[in-house]
Amino acid sequence: MIELLPEAMVGKGLHRECYIHPNNPNRCIKVVVNRGVEETKREQAYYRLLQKRDIDWDMLPQFYGVEATTLGPGATFDLVRDHDGEVGHTFEYYFDSIALSEQYYQGLLQALQELKSYLFSQNIITMSIKPKNIIYQKVDIHSGKAIIIDNIGNSDVIPICTYNRFFGQKKINRKWQKFRALLKRDYVNNPAVQRLVEQL
Ligand SMILES: Nc1ncnc2c1ncn2[C@@H]1O[C@H](COP(=O)(O)OP(=O)(O)O)[C@@H](O)[C@H]1O
Numbered sequence: 001m002i003e004l005l006p007e008a009m010v011g012k013g014l015h016r017e018c019y020i021h022p023n024n025p026n027r028c029i030k031v032v033v034n035r036g037v038e039e040t041k042r043e044q045a046y047y048r049l050l051q052k053r054d055i056d057w058d059m060l061p062q063f064y065g066v067e068a069t070t071l072g073p074g075a076t077f078d079l080v081r082d083h084d085g086e087v088g089h090t091f092e093y094y095f096d097s098i099a100l101s102e103q104y105y106q107g108l109l110q111a112l113q114e115l116k117s118y119l120f121s122q123n124i125i126t127m128s129i130k131p132k133n134i135i136y137q138k139v140d141i142h143s144g145k146a147i148i149i150d151n152i153g154n155s156d157v158i159p160i161c162t163y164n165r166f167f168g169q170k171k172i173n174r175k176w177q178k179f180r181a182l183l184k185r186d187y188v189n190n191p192a193v194q195r196l197v198e199q200l
């Protein structure tokens with residue numbers, strides 16, 4: 001059984017805690033702490049589908065399966081690290097600071113533009129897209145990649161968008177426009193984010 005210690009925690013969302021995997025510094029392990037079992041099942045089912053489709057994992061951590069931990073079943077994924085080895089920070093972290101948003105403006109913008117084309121080209125369906133669920137992985141001091149770490153998949157009763165590319169693209173576009181609207185609204189006091197959204 002894998003022992004998860006408090007000092008290994010790298011982040012916490014509404015449902016899950018995320019820990020550095022004790023046996024592999026480049027993987028993380030996520031345990032449900034608060035009513036997230038349904039979401040986790042949906043996520044894993046969607047991951048299996050993407051694995052079968054043999055997609056390109058450029059902007060999505062790979063999923064390696066579930067292992068028993070001291071905090072219950074843990075789902076193992078790639079851990080996103082920056083070029084200097086630090087665990088990557090979310091877009092929320094960068095956008096919460098005007099200084100950081102300005103400093104990394106080009107990299108943040110380009111990473112999100114590339115994420116957008118990635119989602120369309122691989123037909124990856126998401127629930128709502130939020131800055132706290134995307135990590136900006138610094139590749140060097142000027143540039144980086146946007147990695148989606150949460151809320152992928154489809155909760156529709158009849159998930160036609162998952163299987164049909166035409167409907168999939170329409171859904172991805174709706175989700176992306178909602179993401180833009182959310183950034184505009186939530187970062188009304190951050191001029192860098194306001195400029196950035198216009199180019200997405
Ligand atoms: N693959 C990852 N690499 C680095 N940090 C991560 C990764 N996955 C999650 N995190 C961190 O853990 C936090 C919670 O994970 P998340 O999957 O979003 O949980 P929840 O489902 O509860 O929202 C994230 O906001 C992020 O800070």
Ligand SMILES: [Mg+2]
Nearest residue numbers: 013132133150
């Ligand atoms: Mg989350």
